[in-house]
Amino acid sequence: MSIQLENIHKSYGTQRVVRNVSLHIETGELFVLLGASGSGKSTLLRLIAGLMMPDSGRILLNDRDVTHLSPQQRGTGFVFQNYSLFRHMTVAQNIEFGLSIRRVNRDERERRTAELLDLIGLAGYGERLPAQLSGGQQQRVALARALAYEPNVLLLDEPFGALDVKIRAQLRQSLYEIQRRLGVTTILVTHDQEEAFDIADRIGVIDQGQLLEVGTPASLYQHPKTMFTATFLGTTNLLNAQRNGTSVHIGDAHLPVPPDTDHLSGKPVQLLCRPEEITLFTAPDAANGYVIGRGHVESINFAGSMLRAVIRLQDATQSTVQASLLPADARTLALTVGQEVWVSIGSYHLLSAVEA
């Protein structure tokens, strides 16, 4: 079941919550809608589910216009962040609720419920009440309940947001496997960039009601088109630069022009470089990659498997650059605070310095 959104607008009073969003999601895709709190992502999901009506625009499920249909009529499955299980019903009764209102007979309901309990790894939990389950278990039941009646579209609104980090990782992996197995078109809404990267086929970045970019995790990370995407998807270094026809000028360095950036020619740009793409050297000739300047180490932070170093460049800008290095490399350099180093970059990208 493909999903198509055309020019969706939604406002609460004078506040525009969803602005002119258009989107196409392929059948069987696991699509992640990524944005900060208040970005409108949950609203968008509710519009697709029919829990709200858009002010204008169209919503199509498999080319069928559902814009004015009630949630009951759309055949979606929805998983809320929490508190959505029916408290007075057992786990099994929760799961089979969708089947019971479709008048599926008891044997079939029991069979299907057992099947689903297996799928979510809670076999034997059928007679328990939601209050007796942990948060993670409750969300699994909520998922099973949404899948029981074989919906065409699965919508999840920050389903793991209220859970511990470890449980979160486990559950999203389970979700991924289930989604792959069933092939159901899925939209997951989250603010957790790590979650998005982990399981998304494609990610849609949303900010202040606008859908900024859509792409695979890798392409959004490496070649973002907007400043917001660049900074939202992980730490990045942004350095002022100039691009003319053939090269990028940053400080005293000249770098080759990255592809697809002709439109930025002659304009002030920001050079985008991820911390892991930066290497530090003690001598300029030993450097590989593109040397952009010299600086001294301002701070070194321990981050588990990596070290994060902040380097202040000695050029006119005095800007800082974040580098992440493997401990082994740091030992090779004998990296210390105050040390003078040469900074070179590997892969990089350009963004317009002026945001529209």
Place this chain on the structure above:
Amino acid sequence: MTQIPLSYPTGQGAVAVKRAQAPSFGAWGLRFIALTYLGAFILVPLIVIQVQGVRFGLDVFWQSITRPEATSAILLSLYTSAIMAALNTVIGTLTAYVLVRYRFPGKRLFNMLIDLPFAIPTLVIGVMLVLLYGPQTPIGRFFDTTLDIQILFAVPGIVLALLLVGYPFVIRAVQPVLLQMDFSQTEAAQTIGASAWTTFWRVIFPALRPAIVTGALLSFARSLGEFGSIIVVAGNIPMRSQMGTVYVYTQVEAGNLQAASSVSMVLLLIAFGVTVGIDLLKWRRHA
């Protein structure tokens, strides 16, 4: 600890939550039913009394109000209800405090009995009081002959009946607030050296004041309209022990509709005003 559901108004301001807004024509039907229900049963009588009060002309209204029997009846209602509210405030607050704070034998039974005046027909309440404090009974006789205080058919009897009828109001208003109160405040006060009384007056009481006021006002408004117990206990002696509601009753029975209308309107307006006042206080607090 959750609030004990209150069986009388607390001016619940309905606050709508952002919920599924799928359109439904049934929603309009429901709203129509609800508003017609409230309109027919409540708005209509309200309007009827107000219109009846003034339809014979404002001077007629004034005349019937200022007749000595009418004025006396209204004033008696106000006076006795006020006394009752004042007494009830003190007793009710202390009772709620005792119920929440202390353990004692029979506490659960007592807590249950608090609601008795809600459950017993008011007429029966009147009968009960007559049987205990009537002129034939030992207590009644004692008060009458020895202390020269007449209980029944006089103000003390009326206040007694109103106290009974209004007994649960302040208690049930204050109890949930006390239950939810954080004990650490009172403990802190005690470690600082405050006596029990100071602790109560300066730490606990201010937090209770809104609930106490609500309960007191409610019992006051309720008493203005009380009839069943009053007709038995106070009888019907104009200018002496005739309450506003009894006056209305006798005038209706006698066919003097003007008199009945005007006093009805006054009593209703006062009670309605008190209710609205309570709700306003509640909204202001939540704003």
Place this chain on the structure above:
Amino acid sequence: MRETEARSPVAIALIIGVLGYAALLFIAPLLAMINGAFAKGLEPLLATFQDPSVIHAFQVTLLLSFAAVVINTLLGLTTAWVLVRHRFRGRNLFDTLVDIPFVFSPVIAGYAMIVLFGRNGWLAPPLFPIVFAFPGILLAKVFVSLPFIIREVQPVLEALTPEPEDAAYTIGASRWTTFRRVVLPEIWTALLYGIVLTFARAIGEFGAVTVISGNIEGYTETATSFVFRALNDRNNTGAYGVSVLLCLFSVVILIAMNALRGRIIHKEP
């Protein structure tokens, strides 16, 4: 606030004072009434309960009170739902209206009914008499017991999180099915409590009924108006006997109220 043992003399004095007041105020009168009912022995009392007009009065009371409960349950639930879930101009006004029957003197309500439905009334009914008959009594009972269900159900409805209902809608349940299977189980304790209160109030209603029902013995007499008439007729045993019986009803209702109240408290996590 936590419970503590009563140790200080102040505490003990308070407890005794509070309990003593309650004893004087209604426990003593209650006992006095029971005593008065049995004053002339058991036989007159039994005779009262077998008196056909007494039986009829009780039948009228219970039947009409039950009808009032049904009306107020259906319409009150609807109203509570609308007041909590709908937003519309004037909603606060209507919400305030719900409190009116608490303070609206039943006598005045009865008078209003006479003005509306009496012989020369504004809405003098063409088909059947209202004032001196069952419909009038029913209207009075509905009026005085109107707020209870609404006020008990409202807070519980307000406290419900929206997710379970939204979930039910996306699963495909109609609004009615969702109400029946998702909402009702959550509110039924509060609803039951409201029903009990409504029933108690409807049974005990006296003022309005007295004004409008004309107190025709054997036809529109309710239990409470029987007591009133018996008092006026100096039929003390009858008055006290029926009063005691009404009290018995009330005590049963009281016990039910408290059992439910306890359930409501313990239900919350």
